[in-house]
Amino acid sequence: MVVAKNGLKRVVIEPVTRVEGHGKVTILLDEKNKVQQARLHIVEFRGFERFVQGRPFWEVPVLVQRLCGICPVSHHLAAAKAMDRIVGGENLTPTAEKMRRLMHYGQTLQSHALHFFHLCSPDLLFGFDADVAIRNVIGVIAKFPDLAVQGVMLRKYGQELIKATAGKKIHGTGAIPGGINKNLSIEERDGFLKDLDQMVEWGRGALKVAKDYTVEHLELAKEFAAFPSSHLSLIREDGAMDLYDGGIRAITADGEKIFDHVAPEKYNDYIAEEVRSWSYMKFPFIKSLGPEEGWYRVGPLARVNTCDFIDTPEAEAARKEFMAVTDNKPNNLSLAYHWARMIELLHSIEKIKDLLHDPDLQGTDLVVKGERRGEAVGLLEAPRGTLFHHYKVDENDQVTMANLIVSTTNNNEPMNRAVDSIARKYIDGKEITEGLLNHVEVGIRAYDPCLSCATHALGQMPLVVELVDCEGNVIDRRSK
Amino acid sequence: MSNTITFMIDGVEIEGKPGQTIMQAADEAGIYIPRLCAFKGLSPYGACRVCTVMVNGRPQAACTQPVAPGTVVENDTERLQHLRGNIVEMMFVEGNHYCMFCEKSGNCELQAMAYRFGIAAPKYPYLFPERDVDASHPDILIDRNRCILCGRCIRASSDLDGKNVFQFVGRGKDKQIAVNAEARLADTDIDVTDQAVSSCPVGAILKKRVGYAVPIGERLYDHKPIGSDIEAARTAGS
Ligand code: FES
Numbered sequence: 001m002v003v004a005k006n007g008l009k010r011v012v013i014e015p016v017t018r019v020e021g022h023g024k025v026t027i028l029l030d031e032k033n034k035v036q037q038a039r040l041h042i043v044e045f046r047g048f049e050r051f052v053q054g055r056p057f058w059e060v061p062v063l064v065q066r067l068c069g070i071c072p073v074s075h076h077l078a079a080a081k082a083m084d085r086i087v088g089g090e091n092l093t094p095t096a097e098k099m100r101r102l103m104h105y106g107q108t109l110q111s112h113a114l115h116f117f118h119l120c121s122p123d124l125l126f127g128f129d130a131d132v133a134i135r136n137v138i139g140v141i142a143k144f145p146d147l148a149v150q151g152v153m154l155r156k157y158g159q160e161l162i163k164a165t166a167g168k169k170i171h172g173t174g175a176i177p178g179g180i181n182k183n184l185s186i187e188e189r190d191g192f193l194k195d196l197d198q199m200v201e202w203g204r205g206a207l208k209v210a211k212d213y214t215v216e217h218l219e220l221a222k223e224f225a226a227f228p229s230s231h232l233s234l235i236r237e238d239g240a241m242d243l244y245d246g247g248i249r250a251i252t253a254d255g256e257k258i259f260d261h262v263a264p265e266k267y268n269d270y271i272a273e274e275v276r277s278w279s280y281m282k283f284p285f286i287k288s289l290g291p292e293e294g295w296y297r298v299g300p301l302a303r304v305n306t307c308d309f310i311d312t313p314e315a316e317a318a319r320k321e322f323m324a325v326t327d328n329k330p331n332n333l334s335l336a337y338h339w340a341r342m343i344e345l346l347h348s349i350e351k352i353k354d355l356l357h358d359p360d361l362q363g364t365d366l367v368v369k370g371e372r373r374g375e376a377v378g379l380l381e382a383p384r385g386t387l388f389h390h391y392k393v394d395e396n397d398q399v400t401m402a403n404l405i406v407s408t409t410n411n412n413e414p415m416n417r418a419v420d421s422i423a424r425k426y427i428d429g430k431e432i433t434e435g436l437l438n439h440v441e442v443g444i445r446a447y448d449p450c451l452s453c454a455t456h457a458l459g460q461m462p463l464v465v466e467l468v469d470c471e472g473n474v475i476d477r478r479s480k
Numbered sequence: 481m482s483n484t485i486t487f488m489i490d491g492v493e494i495e496g497k498p499g500q501t502i503m504q505a506a507d508e509a510g511i512y513i514p515r516l517c518a519f520k521g522l523s524p525y526g527a528c529r530v531c532t533v534m535v536n537g538r539p540q541a542a543c544t545q546p547v548a549p550g551t552v553v554e555n556d557t558e559r560l561q562h563l564r565g566n567i568v569e570m571m572f573v574e575g576n577h578y579c580m581f582c583e584k585s586g587n588c589e590l591q592a593m594a595y596r597f598g599i600a601a602p603k604y605p606y607l608f609p610e611r612d613v614d615a616s617h618p619d620i621l622i623d624r625n626r627c628i629l630c631g632r633c634i635r636a637s638s639d640l641d642g643k644n645v646f647q648f649v650g651r652g653k654d655k656q657i658a659v660n661a662e663a664r665l666a667d668t669d670i671d672v673t674d675q676a677v678s679s680c681p682v683g684a685i686l687k688k689r690v691g692y693a694v695p696i697g698e699r700l701y702d703h704k705p706i707g708s709d710i711e712a713a714r715t716a717g718s
Contacts, residue, residue: 054613056621058691063581087689167696171580174695182695367693396615397688 023449025440025465027423033430033469038423040416042281042408042449049402057086057393058177060402064389065171067406072170073107073162074382074407077244078389080175081378085265086393088370089178095363096179099165102355103174104244104380105348106161109154109199111383112300112345115448116206117151120338124213128442129435147209150202154345157192157199161352164188179367192356200314200353203346207318210342214335218325223425225334225418225443228253229295230286231302232410234381235261239308241315241347243381249306250286250296255330258286264379267388273405283412284405295413298385299447300340305330312354315347334418337446382407384448408449418443432465432478440465487551489533496547503531503542506555510714512707513555514564514596516571516589517630518543519679522639527631528571530564530593565597573604574653576611576625577682583691584683586699590628591682592706611656616666619688620677627657627684637676645670657684 024041048067052060061079065072077100084090092100118137125144126135134143141148159169164184166172174180214221230253234246247261248270262270273282274291285294296302304323310316322339325331331340355361378389385407392401408415422443426436441463467476484495489502489511496505501524506513517528526544533542534554542555554560571577571590579585611624629648634657637645645668649658661667670676677685696702 056613056615056688056691058689059581059583062583062692066581172696173692176692177689181693182698397621398613398615 023444023463025419025423025463027427027432027465027467029430029467029469029475031470035420035424035427036470038416038420039278040412040419040444041279042412042415049404052391052399052402054398056397057083057391057399058397060391060399061175061177062171062173067404071107071111071383073103073166073172074380074387075389076166076172077104077175078378078380078382078387079391080177081245081380082376082389082391083177083378084179085376085378086373086391087177088372089368091368091370092179093363093365093368094360095183096366096368098355098358098360099180099183100175101244102184102352102361103162103165105351105355106158106165108158108243108348108383109345109352110156110158110162112341112348113151113154113158113206115383116210116338116341116345117148117154119445119448121147121151121209123442123445124209124338128438132434132438147205150205154199154202154206157195158348161192164192176367178369181366183363183366184361186362189356189361192352196349196353196356199349200346203342203349204314207339207342207346210339211318211321214333214339215325217335221333221335224439225421225446226332227334227414227417227421228332229297229414229417230258230289231305231330232286232296232298233303233306233386234379235306235308236311237261240311241303241307241309241344243303243344243348245380248379248386251306251330253330253332255305258288264388265375265377267377267379267390271388271405273409279412281409281412282405284410285413296410297414298407298410299337299383300344301331301334301337302385303381304340304343310343310347312347312350315343315350318343318346334414334443334446337448341448384408385410408447411447411449415444415447415449418447427467430467430469431476432467434478437463437465437478485547485549487547487549487553489553489555490557494547498547500547501543502533502535502540502545502547502553505547506542507710508713510711511555512710513542514593514707515543516593516628516681517632519632519636519681521675522632522635522679525631525635527629528567530567532560532563532567534560561597565599568593568597569599569602569604571628572599572602573606574609575627576608582626582683583686584626586696586702587694588683588701589681589706592701595701596705596707607653609653614659614665615688616664617668617670617688618666619672620665620670621686621688622657622659622665623684623686624656625684626682628682629655629657630681632679632681633657633676633685636679637670637674640675640679641671643669643674643676645674645676 027038028036030036061076064075064079067075121140122135163169166174230250232250234242235249236242236246247263249260250258259270270287271284272287273284275282285291304319310319375392380387387407388405390403391399394400419440422439426439464479466474469475486495489506494505494509503513513531515531517525524544526541531542532539535551579591614622634646637643644660647658647660648655650656659665659668672687
């Protein structure tokens, strides 16, 4: 135990709490038993950066997928984008770029569908306070069977796209340095076209559920873990949302640009990471604003906020509706993540539609190479937010340095703020009520943190909340 | 004297030629005997014992054992498959074999053998040895984590390439493949087109920067198990 500033005591996290797949929240009370601070502890897997050292660079896009069981494709593509630059092949052929985009939209679709239908829809359909016995995916299947089936089918469609582009649903090999190892056959394409209209229909339906919920509960959303923040994402040259590529844009809570179109390889000049003694996960921040003020949100909410427009018609119409709610200023409501996520889900389906009709996918020019580089950065808008991969490779082709900032790390501070604001609002005396636990869970879930594949497979987030008094004693503990 | 030697494999009459090994005769007859250290064009070696068969009731390496008239050979029996499977499992735990991201996946004979024997996860404890990577050569990489000590590269280099690039050093669990040079592979006269490179059954000696160029679904063992090429001759012929 360590005595901190302000006479407040805090508990040092024991290594035993480093159980993968558990989110742990510590609520620290002051002498008057008021919330002093609430902290979210997520264990981040950092071993990879060591493990990859000495490995040949072309192996990395496949190897790095072991980092995450939920969105391995994000790591696959971010690493491949870095390795494109290592081999001087960053100007991909149209077939290679479009195949990779198809893979990426497929994965965004499957990830967003999983998150929304399996993890969030119970909260939204039954209310946060509903009995946990029905507020789960089984409850959704019982009460809203059509919706549950749509979730499964949308996800499956996304996974099949991954298989067709990467070779396997998980841990495929499609993206290789400078390109892709296969194109899309006519038979594969026609298989997807057959079900496409149905997917568009279901995507619209999901968007409507998320939108209606947010609009109907706007007052709640304005109270619940709502706080101003900067927002960061990749952006296309013309200001359009781009989930696969672009420069980095950061805006303030009011929509002022902090920086714009920053080349990925310059990320280090604009973003730094702070280490805090109580957390295993770093806290990234925008350098010009400093560690106190420089934190930002990433992910669907940030992306809808940062972009000037979306280049697919239905998602763009949805974006306009979304922005109108906050008078075209950035939306800073944590609960609005769900709506933004479903705008992206529909956007992904629209993109998939455009791509499937593009004959470039049947092209045979798959790989380009150019002048070799020793260092490269690959950035991607993963389903959960901006993902940074940075590598150095020596003249023997071996990796000598890797630095990753994953989406959940980018959202570390906002998630902590969300938990803190919820704890202050819903704490009741010296015990952790079921209601508090539920609200904390809903708040964290809005950000879709990547806790582990087990978490998502089970359809629920193992969460431990501890209440710590000013002496540092754990006075209550509740988990689910 | 007749020029054929007649013997039995699993109750099937086989005709071999004098000087042939059981494996060679079986191959011609379209009977697959599993193997890892044996390689076409290289002399019999008998290192891995994956080809173990019962000859008149006694275990022998089919790749070194000459055919003899009237012998009774057991090959595809439950007991032998079990024994061979155990050998393959030991190879897995002895090195650091991560099929899920290995670029040789789908083209690897060790992996394909494990699939053929239906091995899901080894029952022996992993040894997680510390092995190194030699990436000094501009076009060739040695990853000793994946070496199964079959010795193919040693023999291919001397017998087929007319060089002498590789040799074994160390004993027992410390045995490993080394290069005949001061320090590194870059200091040898190996060339990327050498058979020493292409003969490696696993992902231990690799041509650099090839990686995952062949998509999943088009790799050697994606659709057919290892040995099916040999067995195809039999199905076609019979
Ligand atoms: S193949 Fe006969 S001992 Fe290896």
